[in-house]
Amino acid sequence: MTTGAELSRLSLNQRTTASWSLPEAIQGCVDAGLGAIGIWREQLAEVGFDEGCRLVADAGLRVSSLCRGGFFTAADPAEAQAAEASNREAIDEAAGLSAATLVLVAGGLPTGDRDLQAARDRAASAIERLVPYAHERGVTLGIEPMNPIYAADRGVISTLGQALDIAERFDTADVGVVVDTFHLWWEPGVADQLQRAGERIVSYQICDWITPLPADTLLARGMMGDGHIDFPTFTTSVAAAGYGGDVEVEIFNADLWAAPPASVVDTMVERYLRLVQPYLT
Amino acid sequence: MTTGAELSRLSLNQRTTASWSLPEAIQGCVDAGLGAIGIWREQLAEVGFDEGCRLVADAGLRVSSLCRGGFFTAADPAEAQAAEASNREAIDEAAGLSAATLVLVAGGLPTGDRDLQAARDRAASAIERLVPYAHERGVTLGIEPMNPIYAADRGVISTLGQALDIAERFDTADVGVVVDTFHLWWEPGVADQLQRAGERIVSYQICDWITPLPADTLLARGMMGDGHIDFPTFTTSVAAAGYGGDVEVEIFNADLWAAPPASVVDTMVERYLRLVQPYLT
Numbered sequence: 001m002t003t004g005a006e007l008s009r010l011s012l013n014q015r016t017t018a019s020w021s022l023p024e025a026i027q028g029c030v031d032a033g034l035g036a037i038g039i040w041r042e043q044l045a046e047v048g049f050d051e052g053c054r055l056v057a058d059a060g061l062r063v064s065s066l067c068r069g070g071f072f073t074a075a076d077p078a079e080a081q082a083a084e085a086s087n088r089e090a091i092d093e094a095a096g097l098s099a100a101t102l103v104l105v106a107g108g109l110p111t112g113d114r115d116l117q118a119a120r121d122r123a124a125s126a127i128e129r130l131v132p133y134a135h136e137r138g139v140t141l142g143i144e145p146m147n148p149i150y151a152a153d154r155g156v157i158s159t160l161g162q163a164l165d166i167a168e169r170f171d172t173a174d175v176g177v178v179v180d181t182f183h184l185w186w187e188p189g190v191a192d193q194l195q196r197a198g199e200r201i202v203s204y205q206i207c208d209w210i211t212p213l214p215a216d217t218l219l220a221r222g223m224m225g226d227g228h229i230d231f232p233t234f235t236t237s238v239a240a241a242g243y244g245g246d247v248e249v250e251i252f253n254a255d256l257w258a259a260p261p262a263s264v265v266d267t268m269v270e271r272y273l274r275l276v277q278p279y280l281t
Numbered sequence: 282m283t284t285g286a287e288l289s290r291l292s293l294n295q296r297t298t299a300s301w302s303l304p305e306a307i308q309g310c311v312d313a314g315l316g317a318i319g320i321w322r323e324q325l326a327e328v329g330f331d332e333g334c335r336l337v338a339d340a341g342l343r344v345s346s347l348c349r350g351g352f353f354t355a356a357d358p359a360e361a362q363a364a365e366a367s368n369r370e371a372i373d374e375a376a377g378l379s380a381a382t383l384v385l386v387a388g389g390l391p392t393g394d395r396d397l398q399a400a401r402d403r404a405a406s407a408i409e410r411l412v413p414y415a416h417e418r419g420v421t422l423g424i425e426p427m428n429p430i431y432a433a434d435r436g437v438i439s440t441l442g443q444a445l446d447i448a449e450r451f452d453t454a455d456v457g458v459v460v461d462t463f464h465l466w467w468e469p470g471v472a473d474q475l476q477r478a479g480e481r482i483v484s485y486q487i488c489d490w491i492t493p494l495p496a497d498t499l500l501a502r503g504m505m506g507d508g509h510i511d512f513p514t515f516t517t518s519v520a521a522a523g524y525g526g527d528v529e530v531e532i533f534n535a536d537l538w539a540a541p542p543a544s545v546v547d548t549m550v551e552r553y554l555r556l557v558q559p560y561l562t
Contacts, residue, residue, distance in 0.1 A: 114511035116467065149430045151467035152509040153492045162469040186397065186432035188443040211434045215496035228433040230395035 004033055009280065010272050011064040013038035013205065013250035017261035022047050024261070026059045032265045036062040036246040038205075039097065041090060053096050063099040064246035065142065065178070065203050066090065072126035073107035073119040073156055080126070083107075087130055094139045100245055101142035101202040102134070103178050108153040119156045124166045127175065135174050142202040143167055144178035147186075149217055160184050160193040167200050176202030179238060180250070182209055182221050185229045191237040201243045206231065206276060207251040214254070221251045224271040235279040247276060285314055290561065291553050292345040294319035294486065294531035298542035303328050305542070307340045313546045317343040317527040319486075320378065322371060334377050344380040345527035346423065346459070346484050347371065353407035354388035354400040354437055361407070364388075368411055375420045381526055382423035382483040383415070384459050389434040400437045405447045408456065416455050423483040424448055425459035428467075430498055441465050441474040448481050457483030460519060461531070463490055463502050466510045472518045482524045487512065487557060488532040495535070502532045505552040516560035528557060 012034055014025050022043045029037050037056065044052045044066075056063060069090040074080045087104075094102040106123040109116065127141060134141050145163040146155030157163050160177060167175045177200050184190055186209075194201070208227030214220045224231055235247075249268045256264050293315055295306050303324045310318050318337065325333045325347075337344060350371040355361045368385075375383040387404040390397065408422060415422050426444040427436030438444050441458060448456045458481050465471055467490075475482070489508030495501045505512055530549045537545050 109509055114509055115514075116509075116511065120469075147429060148467040149428075149494070152490055158467050159469055186429040186439050188401075188440055209433055213430070213498050217494050228390055228395055228397075230397065233396075 006273060006277055007033045007269065008035040009246050010034045010269065010277070011036035011038050011062070011246040011248040012265060012268070013065070013067070013248045014040045014043055015067070016249050016251045016256065016268065017264055018257045020261050022052055023055055026055050026061065028261060028265055029061055030059050031262070032269055034061070036064040036248070038065045038067060038248045038250060039063055039099070040067045041093065044093065049093060049096060056097060062246060063097040064248045065101050065103050066094040066097060066099040068103045068105050069141070070104035070123075070144075071107035072104075072123040073110065075110050075113060075118075075122070080122070084126065084129060087126075088133055091130065091134050091137055091139045095137040099139070101140045101176060101178065103142050103144050103203065105144055105146065106155045106157040108150070108156060116151070116156060120162075123156060127166060128169070131170055131174050135171075140173060140202050141175045142178040143175065144180060145183055147183040149220075159187050160190060160197065161187070164193065164197055164200065172199055176200040178203040178205060180205040180207075181229050181231065181234055182207050185209055185234060194237045194241045198241050201238065201241055202245070203248060204238050204243055204245065205248045205250045207249065216254070219252045219254045221253050223251060223253075223256065223267060224249070224275050231275040232279045235276050239280050247272065247280070287554060287558055288314045288550065289316040290527050291315045291550065291558070292317035292319050292343075292527040292529040293546060293549070294346070294348070294529045295321045295324055296348070297530050297532045297537065297549065298545055299538045301542050303333055304336055307336050307342065309543060309546055310342055311340050312543070313550055315342070317345040317529070319346045319348060319529045319531060320344055320380070321348045322374065325374065330374060330377060337378060343527060344378040345529045346382050346384050347375040347378060347380040349384045349386050350422070351385035351404075351425075352388035353385075353404040354391065356391050356394060356399075356403070361403070365407065365410060368407075369414055372411065372415050372418055372420045376418040380420070382421045382457060382459065384423050384425050384484065386425055386427065387436045387438040389431070389437060397432070397437060401443075404437060408447060409450070412451050412455050421454060421483050422456045423459040424456065425461060426464055428464040430501075440468050441471060441478065442468070445474065445478055445481065453480055457481040459484040459486060461486040461488075462510050462512065462515055463488050466490055466515060475518045475522045479522050482519065482522055483526070484529060485519050485524055485526065486529045486531045488530065497535070500533045500535045502534050504532060504534075504537065504548060505530070505556050512556040513560045516557050520561050528553065528561070
């Protein structure tokens, strides 16, 4: 039997159990004894913001992250303005949920645009424009570097080092980094970058890198222990950097989505207790 | 009409026209007016080493690379020894062909092994053991950093910076780096790393990053101009670093392999002349 203390830092990101509505996911967390949940804006909108906030509070769960803001790389001014407006709404929601962070995914290259550096610069500028608004509302923005497999079409910020280069332009309370094992496990010198990040780490997301990579790269993530990532070593580095927050399991995978969600939660609890939790302190 | 001078630095890597035997590929290069060919050991073995050397010499082609050595990451001593023996044979072949470099692909994680750092260290040690042998035969080893998409199962050296950290332990004449746009286009600060590489660049391989990524990630490469890579900018950086060697088109792609090889060569010539050749000097 697991005790409440052992699972107190474990969080279920809603994408891991994609077929569950927000109320179902909240109930699933409570049933499993988890301490937190990672919420997606789309599922929050389905139940309505006020009702979502009430459900989370009544369940006694922390919100380890709100997913997602970002998608900042449009070169078209109208699109860039729409993205900024959407991010402000996301900041309001993160504030209402007392989320530990609003996860920012940079976005990819606009169609036909091959200037990666310019796209990266636009993402950094967009973050800079959001900081005062987030600061007023007490929301910490979390820049998520993404595996280079997504550099063209989803996230132009590719390494923890690069994310920190942007985050360090701002106060630690305003801008941090999201550390996801799937995105960063391969990064040369990642242990040093985690040490550098220190209290900038606002989210620790976990899932595995599996091979052969599933055909749809957006659904290419695996359950911890099913792939190549050394979770004990990576987690030890995250803990050594001083991270004391929740550990969020975020797995996009069609096979998992076809399985009964409660059994997926059972598996993630078992893997967490074996591969991650013992290395958190 | 294209002139010989415009195509004198263009090289066909055999993998781009996988259905051609070595004699057919050599003839294809001659017919198209190319200056060089990138040869694979498997196709060389089909015709025999001596005959292969004779065919290349008679055609007046340079060998821009011999593919491939490496696959160094076995933890098992017998496997590591077998890899070393195979690499010595590859060095002999590269010497016989006067190849500009022997391309070294590091290899992936052994089955069930999650210690990426140890695998990287084994690759570096294996290179160190090969250097005296390569030096005696006048062969420059070329470390090929690979896109992190292959970090688990093919190449644990993931960035140009990381490849240079290894290469710089040795004389420039002995160990260089292979710069492949597919592997490196996303790397933060890659222009600086190319400048740092300077005369360590022993091969410039080109192909595009296309999305959605084809289901088989080993065949995920695209023809220049079909994807997201900014070839003029990347090529300008390679030229600014002082690279004056051949430009090798290496594309693993099932659709291209199904097309008539001569038409693939025509397309690569057209794309090279438009996107790469004008930026080489």
